Amino acid sequence: MDSLQPQHTNRQYEEELRAVRADLLKMGGLVEHQIAEAMVALVNRDEPKARETIARDTEVNRMDVEIDERCVQLLALHQPAASDLRFITTGLKITTDLERIGDNAVNICERALELNEEPQLKPYLDLPRMAEVAQSMLKDSLDAFVRDDAALAEEVIERDDEVDQLNYQMYRELLSYMAEDPKTIGRATRLLFISKYLERIADHATNIAEMVVFMVKGRTIRHMDKKKHE
Amino acid sequence: MDSLQPQHTNRQYEEELRAVRADLLKMGGLVEHQIAEAMVALVNRDEPKARETIARDTEVNRMDVEIDERCVQLLALHQPAASDLRFITTGLKITTDLERIGDNAVNICERALELNEEPQLKPYLDLPRMAEVAQSMLKDSLDAFVRDDAALAEEVIERDDEVDQLNYQMYRELLSYMAEDPKTIGRATRLLFISKYLERIADHATNIAEMVVFMVKGRTIRHMDKKKHE
Numbered sequence: 491m492d493s494l495q496p497q498h499t500n501r502q503y504e505e506e507l508r509a510v511r512a513d514l515l516k517m518g519g520l521v522e523h524q525i526a527e528a529m530v531a532l533v534n535r536d537e538p539k540a541r542e543t544i545a546r547d548t549e550v551n552r553m554d555v556e557i558d559e560r561c562v563q564l565l566a567l568h569q570p571a572a573s574d575l576r577f578i579t580t581g582l583k584i585t586t587d588l589e590r591i592g593d594n595a596v597n598i599c600e601r602a603l604e605l606n607e608e609p610q611l612k613p614y615l616d617l618p619r620m621a622e623v624a625q626s627m628l629k630d631s632l633d634a635f636v637r638d639d640a641a642l643a644e645e646v647i648e649r650d651d652e653v654d655q656l657n658y659q660m661y662r663e664l665l666s667y668m669a670e671d672p673k674t675i676g677r678a679t680r681l682l683f684i685s686k687y688l689e690r691i692a693d694h695a696t697n698i699a700e701m702v703v704f705m706v707k708g709r710t711i712r713h714m715d716k717k718k719h720e
Numbered sequence: 721m722d723s724l725q726p727q728h729t730n731r732q733y734e735e736e737l738r739a740v741r742a743d744l745l746k747m748g749g750l751v752e753h754q755i756a757e758a759m760v761a762l763v764n765r766d767e768p769k770a771r772e773t774i775a776r777d778t779e780v781n782r783m784d785v786e787i788d789e790r791c792v793q794l795l796a797l798h799q800p801a802a803s804d805l806r807f808i809t810t811g812l813k814i815t816t817d818l819e820r821i822g823d824n825a826v827n828i829c830e831r832a833l834e835l836n837e838e839p840q841l842k843p844y845l846d847l848p849r850m851a852e853v854a855q856s857m858l859k860d861s862l863d864a865f866v867r868d869d870a871a872l873a874e875e876v877i878e879r880d881d882e883v884d885q886l887n888y889q890m891y892r893e894l895l896s897y898m899a900e901d902p903k904t905i906g907r908a909t910r911l912l913f914i915s916k917y918l919e920r921i922a923d924h925a926t927n928i929a930e931m932v933v934f935m936v937k938g939r940t941i942r943h944m945d946k947k948k949h950e
Contacts, residue, residue: 555934562809569799579792582809586816586927665905672899679895679912686916697816704785 503568507577510560511636514581514588517553518632521588522625524550524595525691529621532602532684533614540599550592554585573638580705584635587694591628594687594694601680601687611667611677620656620688623649627695634699640706646699653692660685733798737807740790741866744811744818747783748862751818752855754780754825755921759851762832762914763844770829780822784815803868810935814865817924821858824917824924831910831917841897841907850886850918853879857925864929870936876929883922890915 524543531540561582564570570578605611627646634643664678664685754773761770791812794800800808835841857876864873894908894915 558809558813562805565795565809566801566805571796575792575796579788579795579809579812582812583788583816586813661909665909668898668905669902672902675895675898675905679891679909682909682912683916686913 503564503570506560506564506568507570507574510557510564510578510581513553513557513560514584515632515636517550517557517585517588518628520546520550520553521591521595522628524592525598525621525625525628528595528598528602529618531599532605533618535602535606535610537603537606540602543599544596547592547596550589554589557585558582576705576708580635580701583701584632584698587698591691591694594691597687598684601684605677605680608677611674611681616656616660616663617681617684617688620653620660620685620692623653623656624688624692624695627653627692627699631695631698631702634702635705638702638706640703643699643702643706647696647703650692650696653689657685657689733794733800736790736794736798737800737804740787740794740808740811743783743787743790744814745862745866747780747787747815747818748858750776750780750783751821751825752858754822755828755851755855755858758825758828758832759848761829762835763848765832765836765840767833767836770832773829774826777822777826780819784819787815788812806935806938810865810931813931814862814928817928821921821924824921827917828914831914835907835910838907841904841911846886846890846893847911847914847918850883850890850915850922853883853886854918854922854925857883857922857929861925861928861932864932865935868932868936870933873929873932873936877926877933880922880926883919887915887919 524546527539527543527546530536531543561578564578565575627649630642631646633639634646661682664682667674668678754776757769757773757776760766761773791808794808795805857879860872861876863869864876891912894912897904898908
């Protein structure tokens with residue numbers, strides 16, 4: 491408000507920064523919704539919902555490009571320093587993870603549509619559980635980001651183990667289905683892929699959380715002791 | 721050299737910018753090497769090479785963090801404008817893709833180690849072909865990045881179709897192996913995963929190429945008509 495203050499504290503700048511924060515949360519919410527809808531489409535064998543969810547991915551992609559553009563504009567016009575600069579550059583990287591999570595939700599829908607061509611192989615219990623954990627990880631990683639909350643981010647990173655375990659269980663289980671009855675192979679491999687999409691969604695949330703810890707603590711926990719049960 | 725020139729044209733800045741460019745190419749070269757080594761480990765059933773390649777991933781991860789840090793420092797100290805700003809913010813996003821490609825090379829090695837516990841299921845022809853195309857896509861996407869070459873980037877994007885096709889062929893072929901002989905299921909699912917890792921490596925190269933076109937042309941081709949044969 492005082493024109494003698496440095497440019498990066500002026501009102502317009504603060505508003506633009508808030509807008510980026512709000513947009514990232516909005517994109518996160520949309521992507522979370524995409525995961526939930528993909529799982530409903532799978533579990534209820536709901537073809538129209540699968541197609542709607544696939545179509546809605548264009549919105550995720552649009553937000554990705556828009557937020558990146560806003561971040562670059564913020565950097566260009568206001569030359570933010572210190573913590574704001576870390577926030578914006580982290581935001582630029584987070585959009586990539588959110589967009590890829592959206593792609594994985596699309597992939598779940600595509601496999602769900604293929605699975606609908608045959609009777610259901612088995613009741614789905616582990617997959618919705620994996621999706622639930624992955625969604626909570628995504629939500630908390632973004633909350634940690636906008637609140638500068640390294641402790642919450644670290645907690646998200648720990649939760650990745652449960653998803654990896656569930657993915658491994660699914661792999662063992664589906665392998666025995668296939669071994670017992672080769673007629674299940676087509677369906678089992680599709681479920682195997684869905685399990686991996688969910689595991690990858692949790693990996694993206696973990697990546698976001700790692701970047702948040704790095705942003706807040708300014709030290710590198712990124713890439714230490716990274717699990718890869720793929 | 722002239723102290724009255726704007727800060728962003730001074731010698732130190734130009735050197736730092738060149739260093740970021742060189743580091744990104746170096747990281748790209750390392751990641752390319754990781755893919756090649758992973759494929760040698762797979763095809764030659766070479767356990768020590770698989771383990772070396774997995775161990776070398778820490779180097780990829782270290783470069784990821786270092787380059788990001790350099791980019792943030794450049795933004796903080798020199799407030800670059802226009803095309804340099806686009807270059808640096810694109811660089812910040814590209815490191816993520818390179819690091820994930822490195823993870824996929826590690827995943828190939830992990831599956832190769834598991835495959836070594838049984839006799840080889842089939843001669844590997846399509847997988848090395850996929851790896852070759854994916855590697856060339858990676859190399860060219862980075863060359864396009866440092867040379868501002870949108871035409872080359874567009875050509876990379878087109879090449880993704882071949883990898884998707886090969887991945888789909890592998891899927892059909894491995895499915896019939898499993899259906900004919902359930903004893904092959906363990907090995908076939910691992911090869912299925914390797915095929916998907918390679919397809920994902922090509923996707924990351926495609927993402928890099930899309931960002932380069934966006935950077936050069938300043939228009940959005942990102943996320944248009946994206947194939948998802950996962």
